[in-house]
Amino acid sequence: MSNELEDLINLFSKLPGLGPRSARRAILHMLKYKDTLMPNIARTVEAAHRTIKLCTICGNVDIRSPCSICLDDKRDNLSICVVETIADLWALEKGHVFKGHYHVLGGTLSAVEQRGPDTLNIENLVRRVAENNIREVILATNATIDGQTTAFYISERLEPLKTKVTRLAYGLPVGGELDYLDEGTLSAALASRKALA
């Protein structure tokens, strides 16, 4: 196999979700449509690299910084939804469920993998909340141990500011069947039960 090909396969096999075998398959697919697909990929990656910026306020990606969400004055600029990753931000935006601003942490705290608060975008959040008189901070970290630990840590950091801090509710996923849910979800759903008005 030629060096150029090996380089390409190595590069792709390091992307998350792709191992050596699926990288090989992807590259062979590219080679099959070599003259259309390969220049297109090279051009699109290059264009994305040139145009895409990280928002200095919230950590989102966009073609400008501050990003269009941070600049949108139709959105509620007094509430901030804190997410672990840009993918989480996209998921919420896709659902059109939240009309405030975001803050991307860039991951979670982790005792096992020794990721402390300084590896996350937390200082900026505390400053943002303090300086902009934010009314509510919604902690939308994942419902995992690390996600919950991170949410708890952030709520402690925000405590002195007296801002309202909330987290997403735990419960049954809509359309979910009890028979297929884990005990943790069932017990959380039961504990947070609501009166039928």
Added chain:
Amino acid sequence: MSNELEDLINLFSKLPGLGPRSARRAILHMLKYKDTLMPNIARTVEAAHRTIKLCTICGNVDIRSPCSICLDDKRDNLSICVVETIADLWALEKGHVFKGHYHVLGGTLSAVEQRGPDTLNIENLVRRVAENNIREVILATNATIDGQTTAFYISERLEPLKTKVTRLAYGLPVGGELDYLDEGTLSAALASRKALA
């Protein structure tokens, strides 16, 4: 989400083995290491596109055509191993199990998906075998219905040339445990049993 980003995600989500979700994850990973990874990927894809050629003899990919396997005069140039895809060729080369030449079909015949003989690199194979006085053609297609159908079709096409045509043996994979094998493999292994010398 910006257009540049959507284009990139769309492009990647069409590679085999990547869906929309894993394409998003891969792109977010790229964005995380934006200034090192993205120019590198653009450059490597472009370099591969510029340098890699399809071998006009066997269908392999290399930086030259004919490829280095076809040009290697230390290899047995009287036997040709016929494979479905370049990935299969790589698998055999990686195992150092075959020292002849190859012929890449580019897929299989398929009744269901209506792929006939003219979608495959078969005419070139017949011509190669006829013109070069090939001694043996080894049909190394997959042990699937389509792979076997293709092997059978090729053996019929080569029949008039009186060349020896063989196929890979079916049987137990080395290290395989009987308990975990399907009936087809067990019955093939039994039918091809050998005397212990």
